[in-house]
Amino acid sequence: MKCWLMKSEPSVYSIDDLKRDGKTAWEGVRNYQARNFMRDEMKVGDPVIFYHSNAKPSGAAGVGKIAKEAYPDSSAFDKSSHYYDERSTREKPLWFMVDVAYVASFAEVLPLAAIKADTELDGIMVARTGSRLSVQPLSKAHFERICKLGGIDSKN
C-alpha cells in the first residue's frame, strides 16, 4: 500500500467539497508524471493527504482514500471542458483519473510552513522549493506524521 498527497485549489475543489460529495472523480490531471502515479501505482484503499494549493494558507487540509483505480478521464473528451484534450480519445485515452473518497478533515489546515518546519517531515516532496507535481507519493511515516500534526489518528 502506498500513500499519496494530492493537490487541489480550494477555490476549485476543497476538502469541504469532498466531505459534502463523499467521493469525487479526480479529473483534470494533465501531467505525465502525475498521470503515471495514478494509472500505474494507485490502489483502492491507498490513503491520501488532501492538500490545498494556492490557498490562504496552503497546506494539508485532510485525508481521503482511493475509492476506484484509474480509468479514462472523461473531461478530456468533453469539448466544453477546461480540461479538453483532442489527443485523448475513447479508443486511446491519454489521461486518466481515480476516484477519491472522503475520510476526515483537519480542524485547521496544516500550513506548508509547519510541514517545512517539522524535522520528522524532512525530505517530503511537497516542501521542496518549486515542487509543482500535483500527485505525489508519500512515505507511510510522513503520512502518519501529517495526520498527527493535523490532529487525526491515522489508524482510523
Add this chain to the structure above:
DNA sequence: GCCAACGTTGGC
C-alpha cells in the same frame, strides 16, 4: 503581482 522552477513545444 512577482518570480522560481519546472514541463512542453518547436525550430534546427
Add this chain to the structure above:
DNA sequence: GCCAACGTTGGC
C-alpha cells in the same frame, strides 16, 4: 537530440 522560448504551477 539540443535548446530557446513559452506556458503553467504555486509559494509568497
